Amino acid sequence: MRFNHKKPLMALVMLIAALALAVGISACGGGSSSSSSESTEAESAPAEETETGEETSEEEPAEEGEEPELVKGEAITKNPENAKVSLTIGSKNFPEQEILGEIYAQALAAAGYKAKSDLSLGSETVALKTLKSGQISGYPEYASTALTSFFGLEPEEVPSDATEAWEKANAEFEKEGLEAFEPTPFASANAVGLLKSTAEKYDLKTVSDLEGVSEKLSLYGSPECRQRIDCLAGLEKLYGLKFKEFKPVDISLRYTVLEKGQADLSILFTTDPQLAAEKEKFVILEDDKHVFPAGNIIFVTQKKVAEEAGPDYEKTILNVQKGLTLPVMQELDARVELEKETPKAAAAAYLEAAGYVE
Amino acid sequence: MSLALLPNPLLAGFTGAFEFIFSKQESSVTGGNKVGGIEQVLELAWTQVELSLLALLLAMLIAIPAGLYFGHRGKGELVAVGIGNAGRAIPELAAIVLVATVIGVGFPVLVLVLALLGIPPILTNTFVGVTQVDRASVDASRGVGMTEPQIIRKVELPLAVPSIMTGIRGATVNIVATATIAPLAGVLTLGDFILGENVYGVNGVLAGAICTAILALIFEFALAGLQRRLTSKGLRLQQAQ
Numbered sequence: 001m002r003f004n005h006k007k008p009l010m011a012l013v014m015l016i017a018a019l020a021l022a023v024g025i026s027a028c029g030g031g032s033s034s035s036s037s038e039s040t041e042a043e044s045a046p047a048e049e050t051e052t053g054e055e056t057s058e059e060e061p062a063e064e065g066e067e068p069e070l071v072k073g074e075a076i077t078k079n080p081e082n083a084k085v086s087l088t089i090g091s092k093n094f095p096e097q098e099i100l101g102e103i104y105a106q107a108l109a110a111a112g113y114k115a116k117s118d119l120s121l122g123s124e125t126v127a128l129k130t131l132k133s134g135q136i137s138g139y140p141e142y143a144s145t146a147l148t149s150f151f152g153l154e155p156e157e158v159p160s161d162a163t164e165a166w167e168k169a170n171a172e173f174e175k176e177g178l179e180a181f182e183p184t185p186f187a188s189a190n191a192v193g194l195l196k197s198t199a200e201k202y203d204l205k206t207v208s209d210l211e212g213v214s215e216k217l218s219l220y221g222s223p224e225c226r227q228r229i230d231c232l233a234g235l236e237k238l239y240g241l242k243f244k245e246f247k248p249v250d251i252s253l254r255y256t257v258l259e260k261g262q263a264d265l266s267i268l269f270t271t272d273p274q275l276a277a278e279k280e281k282f283v284i285l286e287d288d289k290h291v292f293p294a295g296n297i298i299f300v301t302q303k304k305v306a307e308e309a310g311p312d313y314e315k316t317i318l319n320v321q322k323g324l325t326l327p328v329m330q331e332l333d334a335r336v337e338l339e340k341e342t343p344k345a346a347a348a349a350y351l352e353a354a355g356y357v358e
Numbered sequence: 359m360s361l362a363l364l365p366n367p368l369l370a371g372f373t374g375a376f377e378f379i380f381s382k383q384e385s386s387v388t389g390g391n392k393v394g395g396i397e398q399v400l401e402l403a404w405t406q407v408e409l410s411l412l413a414l415l416l417a418m419l420i421a422i423p424a425g426l427y428f429g430h431r432g433k434g435e436l437v438a439v440g441i442g443n444a445g446r447a448i449p450e451l452a453a454i455v456l457v458a459t460v461i462g463v464g465f466p467v468l469v470l471v472l473a474l475l476g477i478p479p480i481l482t483n484t485f486v487g488v489t490q491v492d493r494a495s496v497d498a499s500r501g502v503g504m505t506e507p508q509i510i511r512k513v514e515l516p517l518a519v520p521s522i523m524t525g526i527r528g529a530t531v532n533i534v535a536t537a538t539i540a541p542l543a544g545v546l547t548l549g550d551f552i553l554g555e556n557v558y559g560v561n562g563v564l565a566g567a568i569c570t571a572i573l574a575l576i577f578e579f580a581l582a583g584l585q586r587r588l589t590s591k592g593l594r595l596q597q598a599q
Contacts, residue, residue: 123556149387149556223541224554229389237389248550249463250455250542262462 071323073354076316082112085309090136092127093120094251095336095343096188096271096329100140100297102347107320110357111312119343124149128300131178137305143169143183144295148230155230156238158293162187166298179303181317183296186271186326190231190292191284192219193268193275195258199283206286207239210265214241220257221267223248231267234291258282270294271326273334297321323354375564385557393558394565399548403569406547410534410577412469417476417529422522425481429488429518430510438485445478450536454543463544468537475536476529480522487521488514516590520597523585530581534574538566548573 087108091101098119108115118136121127124145130136143165147153151172159165162183170180192207199205202213210217225231226246235241243265249257255274257263268275274282299317306313328350335346351357377383379399382392428434454471461467491514499513515522538549551558551566558566586594 125555125559152386154389220544223546223550224387224557227385227388227391227393227554227557229387229391233388233391247463247544248541248546249458249544252455253458253463253543256459257463260462262464 070328070354071325073323073356074319075358076107076110076319076356078110078112079312080112082310082312083114085313086114087116087137087305087309087313088135089115089117090121090127090130090139091117091119092124092139092141093122096269096333097140098343099332099336099346099350100324102343103320103324103350104138104140104299104317106344106347106351107316107356108313110351111316113309113313117344131300131302132176134302137309138299138301140297141180141300142188142295143180143298144189144230144293146173146180146295146298146300148293155234155293156290158290158295160290160294162296165293165296169298173300174303177303178300179306180298180300181314183298184321184324185296186324186329187294187296188269188271188329189287189294190225191268191270191287192235192265193254193258193272193282193284194265196281196283198264199285204285206288207235207241207291208288209285210239210241214243216244217264218245218247218262219243219265219267220247220249220254220263222251225267230292238289238291255282271329271333273330273338276327276330277334277338297324320351320356323350323356372564372568374561375568378558378561378565379569383559383561385559387556394551394562399565399569402546402548402550403573405545406534406537406540406549406570406573409465409468409472409537409540409545409547410530410573413472413533413537414476414526414530416469416473417480417533418526420473421477421480421525422484425484425522425525426488426510426515426518429485429491430506430514432489435485435489438481442478442482442485445474445481448474450475451539451542454539458543465545468540468543468545471543472533472537476533479528479532480525483525483528484518484522487518487525490521491517517593519588519590520585520593523581523588527578527581527585530577531574534577535570538570 087105089101089105089108091097101117101119105115105117121130121136121139124141127136127139127141128150131139143162144155144158146169147158147165148155151169159168166180166183173180192210194204198217202209204210204213219232219235221231226248227233229237232243232246235243247257247263254266254268255272258266268282268284270284275284299321301313332346332350335341335349336343341349378394380396382395382398385391385393425438428438450471453474454468457467457471488510495513495517496509499509504512537547538552540547541550541553548566548569551562551569555563589597
């Protein structure tokens with residue numbers, strides 16, 4: 001090897017430099033949020049419909065025009081006596097939870113409490129532990145998750161009626177010195193999602209329709225989905241399905257993998273704004289054997305905290321969640337996931353628009 | 359278990375994790391399926407080893423020639439050190455999600471991203487190692503008629519081995535530890551235990567961390583041994599003095 005081969009070496013070095021630079025730049029851009037893909041979805045969606053070019057599509061927030069109807073709420077009144085009570089509201093670590101945590105925290109602050117939020121606590125196990133240890137006063141949990149994950153129910157045993165599910169969960173929580181308030185109007189569940197074109201190709205409408213074709217399809221979901229009975233383990237056990245492969249991915253990539261054509265099927269959430277905004281692109285399969293129980297949000301708190309905080313605590317929480325219907329929750333999720341608003345700002349906008357605060 | 363007999367109260371917290379490693383445990387969310395156990399641990403650990411080794415190999419293939427080249431010319435310090443330092447600042451999680459969005463997820467993507475993590479320490483240390491070679495030795499080899507590539511291969515590379523190996527060892531620890539985020543991009547490594555607390559519980563998280571640490575130590579010892587063998591006798595004697 002003579003050393004006049006300087007050019008290929010130089011080219012190699014340039015390549016590394018370019019690669020490092022590219023990653024460096026993009027890392028700065030995508031540092032805080034892991035769902036940069038979804039913003040492109042948001043931008044491209046209106047572009048397809050309007051055909052007026054990029055400028056309008058970027059400016060036009062698709063949801064603004066068709067804003068879901070808000071149930072006008074009862075304005076929260078400030079009670080100066082509450083000022084001596086400090087409350088910390090927690091949440092799990094994904095946008096919908098953070099929005100809910102903020103809504104409750106801001107509403108309680110409006111009612112006069114010394115309320116702050118401590119969001120993104122991690123998984124449900126961590127959130128529950130934090131609550132039991134008294135580091136947070138309460139946090140929003142899906143009734144279905146509480147029943148299956150904390151209290152060992154099989155997914156098909158979760159009552160489909162929201163009140164019934166809440167009563168069941170509350171009875172269990174009470175044994176542990178906790179208390180769950182009444183459920184929100186909206187419910188959220190996991191769902192098997194796919195591109196509409198794939199659904200049409202194989203004529204899929206329900207999860208049962210996957211029988212016979214699932215061997216040809218790949219399924220993507222969060223790493224823990226693989227073993228959860230209300231996820232892949234349930235699809236295998238209760239539907240008897242076998243998939244070509246299951247690949248674990250970060251949940252922020254759940255739409256990206258479908259768009260990229262990597263995943264044939266992906267585990268989505270029924271409250272995902274993409275499902276409302278891009279009906280022509282993404283569809284979900286009906287869960288005809290109830291592997292994915294729907295869960296309304298119940299606010300879980302320590303009984304002791306609820307007693308000390310007085311009647312305004314429960315009253316404020318129940319009041320402020322009245323407006324949280326499915327379209328409203330999708331709209332709030334869209335603001336955070338697609339339009340990159342902070343959960344705090346989205347929560348504040350909700351409280352104001354629904355008339356809870358001035 | 360003999361570990362439980364140890365007096366250190368800290369170890370008491372670890373017994374659950376060791377039980378998780380050696381025998382399957384109940385989990386509240388799996389509908390009765392047990393999780394953990396030595397089989398799953400070994401399977402995940404093996405994937406992590408494969409992934410780390412390939413990433414390390416790729417990083418070495420890129421960084422060592424580049425470092426030798428820059429070091430030999432004695433120029434490009436800015437580039438070599440600049441890339442090195444910039445590279446260290448890349449948050450891996452962001453890099454993986456970004457690359458996953460652009461290219462997709464899977465084994466090759468992770469090898470690439472983890473290799474990017476390994477390049478900076480190897481590149482910087484190779485560069486520094488070569489520039490620190492005694493100029494008199496280089497001049498002497500030129501004097502006896504060695505060509506430039508021969509000088510790199512027979513003089514500078516052997517003399518820079520200790521420094522290069524330091525870079526490789528640093529890169530290895532980084533890569534093995536960071537390979538725990540692979541389950542977020544399609545590949546199941548020991549990170550699955552760490553990321554899946556709902557499924558595996560605290561003991562699973564701890565077990566994942568312990569196994570990863572053990573893995574990193576094994577790599578470290580193996581490379582330290584390799585370094586001893588690769589370092590020329592003369593250099594070893596010099597260091598011993």
